[in-house]
Amino acid sequence: xxxxxxxxxxxxxxxxxxxxxxxxxxxxxxxxxxxxxxxxxxxxxxxxxxxxxxxxxxxxxxxxxxxxxxxxxxxxxxxxxxxxxxxxxxxxxxxxxxxxxxxxxxxxxxxxxxxxxxxxxxxxxxxxxxxxxxxxxxxxxxxxxxxxxxxxxxxxxxxxxxxxxxxxxxxxxxxxxxxxxxxxxxxxxxxxxxxxxxxxxxxxxxxxxxxxxxxxxxxxxxxxxxxxxxxxxxxxxxxxxxxxxxxxxxxx
Numbered sequence: 001x002x003x004x005x006x007x008x009x010x011x012x013x014x015x016x017x018x019x020x021x022x023x024x025x026x027x028x029x030x031x032x033x034x035x036x037x038x039x040x041x042x043x044x045x046x047x048x049x050x051x052x053x054x055x056x057x058x059x060x061x062x063x064x065x066x067x068x069x070x071x072x073x074x075x076x077x078x079x080x081x082x083x084x085x086x087x088x089x090x091x092x093x094x095x096x097x098x099x100x101x102x103x104x105x106x107x108x109x110x111x112x113x114x115x116x117x118x119x120x121x122x123x124x125x126x127x128x129x130x131x132x133x134x135x136x137x138x139x140x141x142x143x144x145x146x147x148x149x150x151x152x153x154x155x156x157x158x159x160x161x162x163x164x165x166x167x168x169x170x171x172x173x174x175x176x177x178x179x180x181x182x183x184x185x186x187x188x189x190x191x192x193x194x195x196x197x198x199x200x201x202x203x204x205x206x207x208x209x210x211x212x213x214x215x216x217x218x219x220x221x222x223x224x225x226x227x228x229x230x231x232x233x234x235x236x237x238x239x240x241x242x243x244x245x246x247x248x249x250x251x252x
Contacts (some may be wrong), residue, residue, distance in 0.1 A: 002045045002067050003052040005030070008037030014080050014103045015164070018044040018070065019087050021085030022119055022182060023170060025051035025160060032235060032243050045071055047087065049171035051160070056171075059178035061186050064090035064099055071099040080250060081198070084108035084235060085206075086189065089185055095192040096218060104247060105196040105219070105226070109204050109232050111219055113212040114184040123176045127140075128155060131166040152233065153162070188218070197224045201230035201237070225249075 005026045016036060018029045025041040026033075026044030033042040040172050048067055056063070068090060070078055083091030088110035105152040125147035137158050143155045160169045160199045175182070196219040200207040207224075215222050225245060230238040 002047065002054075002071050003069065004046075005033070005044045007033045007042040007044070010041045011039065013040040013250075014078065015041040015043060015075065017068070017072065017075075017077075017079045017081045018042060019081065019083035020044070020047060021083075021087050022052070022080065022175070023050070023122060023160060024084075024087070025169070027051065027080030028156070028159060028199060029235070032239060032246075035243050036179070036247060039247070041078075044050040044073070046149065047090070049174050051169050053065075055174065057174060059174055060181050061089055061093040062097075065093040068094045069098050069101055077101045080104045080106070081107040082108065082246065083110075085110050085232065086101060086182055092218070093186065093188065094195075095196075096188045096190055098166050099192050099194065102192070102194065103251070104194055105192065106194065106249065107198050108242075109200045109206045109234055111207045112185045112214060113211055114207075116183070118179060118183065120155070120176060120236075122178075124170050126168055127172060129236050133161060134161070138162065139161055143195065152236070156233075156236070191217070192219050194221060198222055198224050199242075199245055200224070200226050200251075201232055201234035201235070202226040202228045203231045204234070207231055 019080055026046045029044045033044045036042050048056050050136050081091045088107040092112050095105050111141050129140050129143045140158050140161055141154050148154050227234050227238050235242045
């Protein structure tokens with residue numbers, strides 16, 4: 001079973017399951033989850049090979065969707081489901097394969113398509129950190145900074161570092177080996193015929209207009225919304241605006 005962080009108690013509104021993206025964890029979503037839990041119970045998970053969840057040898061979207069289904073069955077779903085990036089793809093596969101477990105779906109800055117821009121360079125950067133020389137988080141950040149092209153990602157990555165144990169809470173070997181699958185999206189028949197929001201950063205190119213026909217074929221009730229001034233990490237770059245957009249859509 002995936003590690004879960006629960007915020008708030010069940011209310012008369014559907015619970016919300018938050019599914020993080022690649023190299024993330026449920027803890028990354030703590031501030032937004034806590035704020036949204038004033039109206040509904042919010043559960044943030046660590047995906048397999050991330051955080052405090054089990055490490056496995058595979059990392060396919062069928063795997064990830066099955067992991068989420070197990071969580072929702074234990075929570076006595078259906079829940080609303082919010083997934084970002086890799087987590088958004090996992091949430092889409094869950095909704096398409098087991099729609100009874102998903103009440104409504106929010107997909108943050110990702111489309112049901114294959115991408116060509118790999119994320120393997122960040123695995124190589126984390127592997128290059130000499131953990132024997134890391135006594136505090138800033139030691140790892142100093143080593144990562146010259147290796148990572150986006151400065152904002154440095155502190156994000158080190159949130160998945162167990163400084164005391166001197167190890168990453170990321171199964172870097174499996175994530176590297178499964179990178180082609182992480183970048184892809186499986187062929188799935190059927191559709192998810194419930195309300196779905198594709199929430200994107202206005203400065204991101206992950207969800208393009210040419211993706212909309214594919215999105216609509218799988219999610220016929222999809223709507224689209226962009227957050228001005230935000231890129232792919234929209235929830236971290238514009239947390240207040242992201243929270244407000246999610247809250248307004250769930251409460252509409």
